[in-house]
């Protein structure tokens with residue numbers, strides 16, 4: 001690597017929007033001389049104004065930006081994922097030298113990252129994908145970072161990434177994830193889990209609001225109480241605050257003024273798609289992705305509501321809120337377990353060499369899915385790095401056993417009342433199916449062989465078999 005420290009800036013950022021600007025300011029706070037490039041003059045002005053106390057500069061000329069960087073140059077990209085990343089790389093390529101490093105920190109699809117790494121390797125440039133999570137606040141004051149790719153290039157930025165990341169018990173929320181596009185794969189899976197937890201929170205809201213007739217203050221209180229216990233998480237914390245936030249326009253609570261149609265940018269869908277491709281069941285994450293799509297069918301939902309009538313109040317049994325807490329706990333475990341299982345299998349499939357304990361460790365702080373429960377996941381994979389599934393950990397088993405009765409009570413009550421709970425129900429049936437020693441899949445195999453001669457295996461002898469199902473043999 002060419003080593004010239006005469007240029008003024010140590011690290012450069014392309015894209016001075018929400019994430020890029022804040023991460024760069026975070027780097028400046030930590031004493032790094034940083035520079036940024038954006039097409040928009042306005043973004044450059046905001047960046048320089050926000051960082052006026054620091055040694056930093058913004059450029060609208062990409063050549064001047066690159067020339068201001070010490071070599072080997074490190075350029076981080078925080079631009080919208082997709083073709084924009086390719087066009088920025090095309091602009092940068094002729095201006096960079098062999099040994100320079102490009103880090104794509106946006107939510108890029110991991111297959112794009114694999115392709116870009118190979119293309120740039122041929123040109124002597126190091127490229128790695130680094131997932132970032134924590135939103136605006138995280139980028140500014142400490143995100144969770146998931147860098148994967150060339151290990152030698154990682155060594156160049158390791159100290160800086162550790163400095164800017166969130167810390168839990170003094171440990172930085174960043175680690176080298178693994179080779180290839182592993183950083184972006186892990187970030188995508190993080191987002192899949194994020195979708196599932198958000199959906200579980202939404203279904204809890206639905207049960208409280210339409211099943212128990214709670215108002216927003218009462219709902220806030222439930223979430224607030226839970227956030228003080230084992231369900232503590234960033235998403236629980238912000239959700240409780242949503243319920244009391246006033247709309248400046250109407251003076252009403254804002255949550256009631258928002259349309260019930262959820263949008264998405266694609267990372268949840270990618271998680272489900274990849275899981276299908278490599279045959280890992282993640283039904284609670286799938287349910288969350290599908291439910292966002294269901295929410296978009298507003299006209300049909302309203303028409304069917306008129307045709308079939310609304311849900312009924314829930315008939316409560318015992319301490320229903322305590323049972324609901326157990327249900328949330330049970331389903332939350334399922335969501336994380338499915339995400340971790342996907343990572344386990346993807347590590348084999350794509351040779352990512354993932355360390356699941358380290359991944360749980362860096363998700364404990366800074367990121368959107370940070371939660372008290374991640375400490376349990378960290379402990380489970382630290383004790384047994386070869387753990388096949390989170391449900392196989394004895395400590396987790398003991399906790400889900402305690403939650404099971406309450407979960408069955410709540411899921412049955414919601415189903416009885418006609419309340420849609422796709423993620424809660426899927427978590428329970430995922431668990432029940434996974435603990436079924438002999439599933440009815442023998443019948444599926446018989447059917448496949450009957451109509452398509454797809455063959456089957458037998459329980460009493462090795463080999464592949466076919467039966468002539470149309471032959472009467474009674």
Ligand SMILES: NC(=O)C1=CN([C@@H]2O[C@H](COP(=O)(O)OP(=O)(O)OC[C@H]3O[C@@H](n4cnc5c(N)ncnc54)[C@H](OP(=O)(O)O)[C@@H]3O)[C@@H](O)[C@H]2O)C=CC1
Nearest residue numbers: 015016017018019020038039040078079080081106107135
């Ligand atoms: N927002 C979040 O909470 C999170 C976002 N991410 C990911 O981070 C990435 C960036 O997101 P975010 O910061 O929110 O997005 P923003 O839209 O806020 O910022 C993107 C910036 O990139 C600039 N830009 C676009 N095209 C170019 C180009 N060709 N050359 C230079 N600059 C360009 C945009 O300028 P202009 O506006 O003028 O086009 C804008 O300033 C995305 O991949 C996103 O998915 C990851 C984690 C969390």
Ligand SMILES: O=C(CO)[C@H](O)[C@H](O)COP(=O)(O)O
Nearest residue numbers: 107133134264265266267368
């Ligand atoms: O990466 C993130 C957090 O970690 C983004 O906030 C996330 O991509 C938002 O996704 P969507 O718009 O699909 O809900």
